[in-house]
Amino acid sequence: MAWTRNVLRVNLTNGSITTEPLNMQWANDYLGQRGLATKYLVEETDPTCDALSPDNKMIMTTGPLTGTMVSTAGRYSVVTKSPLTGCIACSNSGGYFGNEMKNAGWDMVILEGKSPKPVYLYIENDKAELLPADDLWGKSAWETDEQIHAKHQDPLVRIAVVGRAAEKGCLFSAIVNDLHRAAGRSGVGTVMASKNLKAVAIRGTRGVGNISDPTKFFKASEDGKKVLAENAVTGEGLPALGTQVLMNVINEVGALPTRNHREVQFEGASKISGEAMLEVRESDGKANLTTNGACFGCTIACQRISTVDKDHFSVKDKPQYHGNSGGLEFENAWSLGSDCGVDDLDAITAANFLCNEDAVDPISLGATIAAAMELFEEGAITVKDTGGMELKFGSAEALLWATEVTVRGEGFGKELGQGSKRLCEKYGRPELSMTVKGQEFPAYDPRGIQGIGLAYATSNRGACHLRGYTVASEILGIPEKTDPLATDGKAGLVKAFQDATAVVDSAGICAFTTFAWTLEDIAPQIDAACEGDWSAERCLVVGERIWTMERDYNLAAGITGKDDTLPKRLLKDAAKTGPAEGRANDLHKMLPEYYEVRGWTLDGVPTDETRSRLGL
Amino acid sequence: MEITLKLYAGLSQYLPENAVKHATKLDVPASETAYSILEKFNVPKESAHLVLLNGVYLDPNERENSTFSDGDTLAVWPPVAGG
Numbered sequence: 001m002a003w004t005r006n007v008l009r010v011n012l013t014n015g016s017i018t019t020e021p022l023n024m025q026w027a028n029d030y031l032g033q034r035g036l037a038t039k040y041l042v043e044e045t046d047p048t049c050d051a052l053s054p055d056n057k058m059i060m061t062t063g064p065l066t067g068t069m070v071s072t073a074g075r076y077s078v079v080t081k082s083p084l085t086g087c088i089a090c091s092n093s094g095g096y097f098g099n100e101m102k103n104a105g106w107d108m109v110i111l112e113g114k115s116p117k118p119v120y121l122y123i124e125n126d127k128a129e130l131l132p133a134d135d136l137w138g139k140s141a142w143e144t145d146e147q148i149h150a151k152h153q154d155p156l157v158r159i160a161v162v163g164r165a166a167e168k169g170c171l172f173s174a175i176v177n178d179l180h181r182a183a184g185r186s187g188v189g190t191v192m193a194s195k196n197l198k199a200v201a202i203r204g205t206r207g208v209g210n211i212s213d214p215t216k217f218f219k220a221s222e223d224g225k226k227v228l229a230e231n232a233v234t235g236e237g238l239p240a241l242g243t244q245v246l247m248n249v250i251n252e253v254g255a256l257p258t259r260n261h262r263e264v265q266f267e268g269a270s271k272i273s274g275e276a277m278l279e280v281r282e283s284d285g286k287a288n289l290t291t292n293g294a295c296f297g298c299t300i301a302c303q304r305i306s307t308v309d310k311d312h313f314s315v316k317d318k319p320q321y322h323g324n325s326g327g328l329e330f331e332n333a334w335s336l337g338s339d340c341g342v343d344d345l346d347a348i349t350a351a352n353f354l355c356n357e358d359a360v361d362p363i364s365l366g367a368t369i370a371a372a373m374e375l376f377e378e379g380a381i382t383v384k385d386t387g388g389m390e391l392k393f394g395s396a397e398a399l400l401w402a403t404e405v406t407v408r409g410e411g412f413g414k415e416l417g418q419g420s421k422r423l424c425e426k427y428g429r430p431e432l433s434m435t436v437k438g439q440e441f442p443a444y445d446p447r448g449i450q451g452i453g454l455a456y457a458t459s460n461r462g463a464c465h466l467r468g469y470t471v472a473s474e475i476l477g478i479p480e481k482t483d484p485l486a487t488d489g490k491a492g493l494v495k496a497f498q499d500a501t502a503v504v505d506s507a508g509i510c511a512f513t514t515f516a517w518t519l520e521d522i523a524p525q526i527d528a529a530c531e532g533d534w535s536a537e538r539c540l541v542v543g544e545r546i547w548t549m550e551r552d553y554n555l556a557a558g559i560t561g562k563d564d565t566l567p568k569r570l571l572k573d574a575a576k577t578g579p580a581e582g583r584a585n586d587l588h589k590m591l592p593e594y595y596e597v598r599g600w601t602l603d604g605v606p607t608d609e610t611r612s613r614l615g616l
Numbered sequence: 617m618e619i620t621l622k623l624y625a626g627l628s629q630y631l632p633e634n635a636v637k638h639a640t641k642l643d644v645p646a647s648e649t650a651y652s653i654l655e656k657f658n659v660p661k662e663s664a665h666l667v668l669l670n671g672v673y674l675d676p677n678e679r680e681n682s683t684f685s686d687g688d689t690l691a692v693w694p695p696v697a698g699g
Contacts, residue, residue, distance in 0.1 A: 231695075232665070232694060232695035233695045233696060233697045236626065236694075236695075237625060237626070237694065237695060237696045237697065238697065238698070240625070240626065241625055241696070242698070243697075243698030243699050244698065245624070245625050245693075245696045245697075245698055246696070246697075246698035248622075248624050248638070248691075249624070249666065249693060249696065252622075252668055252671050252689075252691050253668065253671045253672075253673075254671050270637045270638065274625070275624060275625070275628065275638060329698075329699075330698045330699070331699075465699065466699065469699060472697060475666075475673075476666065476695075476696065476697050477665065477666065477673075478697060481673065481675070483673075484673075511699065512697075512699060515697040578671050579670065579671040579672045
């Protein structure tokens with residue numbers, strides 16, 4: 001269905017639950033999901049508020065295409081202020097939760113205030129109630145999911161939940177839905193737990209409706225699926241090897257951050273790659289990868305379903321990890337693997353299981369452990385701090401230990417749970433934190449891929465590849481190949497990716513469709529579903545409007561152009577190997593041009609003219 | 617001269633049986649090009665989307681003309697992406 005035009009508002013402080021019509025003027029200007037929920041947050045909250053105070057709000061939101069027959073249209077997002085960065089946070093997830101929310105009849109659920117006691121929100125179509133969660137507090141995400149399902153006796157209830165990490169204040173806690181999918185980045189789970197909200201459980205049976213032009217929509221969505229099926233990436237590559245196919249690619253081009261970005265190539269990359277996940281283990285005769293899987297309505301199916309050898313030290317005598325579970329994506333394999341110097345595929349997979357079990361962002365976790373390992377090797381952290389564990393690069397045992405104590409909020413894990421920036425500052429080595437605006441880097445080193453450095457520096461939610469995935473062009477040749485080591489033209493490239501991604505994230509579909517789809521493929525599907533004329537050109541303007549609105553939120557929160565930078569290591573220390581040998585990231589060559597193409601001042605502030613042009 | 621050929625993802629099937637970790641060593645004459653090597657291993661030209669010489673992308677024209685130096689690595693993928 002396109003917009004349901006219904007918003008559920010839950011005041012956790014006083015327990016009131018009300019409904020209201022969706023602001024359709026805003027829907028026309030911001031489309032849905034990321035854009036529309038951010039507009040609500042901007043209008044309803046003070047950007048300077050404490051992210052973990054009752055003054056902050058958290059919005060779970062779908063897009064107009066969520067729940068429709070458009071491929072991958074099962075997405076939802078969580079929009080709030082991030083406790084990790086102080087920036088706007090918008091974390092996007094797949095699975096089945098978003099579809100269920102839409103089928104229950106809600107475009108968004110706005111959660112405000114703070115409950116005096118632990119609760120969970122149960123929604124069954126137009127009925128919603130807050131139920132006690134005292135018995136769920138202190139439980140993992142997986143245990144909570146199981147208990148709520150048992151209580152309601154309905155396997156089709158879809159549940160989004162926080163784990164123990166969020167309860168203990170880990171600043172990069174995620175919200176996990178359907179056990180293995182996550183609104184992962186920026187600590188949205190920490191915000192949820194700060195409101196004493198353990199879970200949101202939804203059952204929706206209202207079905208699909210409100211399609212503007214059903215006949216046109218059927219054709220547009222079928223045309224879209226055909227494009228995905230016939231594309232070599234979305235039709236073959238992603239189903240077979242998932243995102244993990246990139247491990248060897250990015251290592252080969254010399255942009256795989258290794259040992260906290262000290263190096264750009266990892267000697268153990270092939271052991272933790274997508275190809276390695278297909279190899280049969282000598283120990284138990286099984287491959288790491290059991291099969292692929294798909295989120296709601298997805299015709300790509302990039303999910304990994306994996307096992308760990310039952311006798312591997314990481315899961316030995318722990319039967320809860322012996323079955324099939326959510327396997328490694330490239331980002332997780334990188335952060336828990338090469339960034340920590342660990343080449344033990346089973347250990348990394350087990351660490352990823354732990355992240356899912358207690359709803360933690362594995363990118364920030366792995367990158368923070370990597371920073372801790374460097375602090376340890378530099379002598380800034382000692383075994384006195386860790387309680388005896390030697391946090392050495394390459395140690396799978398140290399990786400598993402650090403993951404366990406962090407996801408459970410125990411001992412030194414509480415310090416790791418504050419993220420790389422705060423950890424490195426506490427131990428007197430802030431320069432070792434590989435972050436932008438307090439958020440840890442993803443799996444691409446900006447020395448080997450120049451444009452992604454600009455994308456990281458200017459990302460509205462801190463370092464993030466999914467805010468402007470220029471890697472697609474710079475490395476993979478999608479939609480066209482550009483030179484990863486060049487800086488010319490990267491300002492425009494970054495802007496184009498950022499604006500287009502804002503549209504995708506606001507529509508209710510998966511970003512991975514864009515390996516095959518352009519806005520020329522997406523716009524007809526939005527246009528047929530939604531009232532009004534939605535051309536690719538209009539979509540791009542909406543994307544730019546969303547991006548600029550997010551920028552204005554951050555500026556109001558005190559995040560300025562001075563924060564549009566990269567760690568000194570990436571700006572000054574040249575890559576030691578690979579095609580980028582001798583190169584650092586030349587952000588200074590790209591950033592002024594980026595501000596110019598955005599219509600911002602030299603300080604990175606949108607001009608009045610730009611705001612006026614975008615209707616802001 | 618000796619070079620290393622790496623074939624990944626769906627192209628792994630074209631590697632010889634003695635390949636280790638998706639790589640095999642080759643003795644090639646100076647006249648060899650990327651495409652001529654791939655042809656010897658029956659890799660369809662249209663499947664060679666990402667062709668890297670020592671990590672640097674070769675565009676289709678360069679694949680017809682490139683010559684190798686001893687110790688080079690040629691790595692090839694079909695269309696792939698991730699995130």
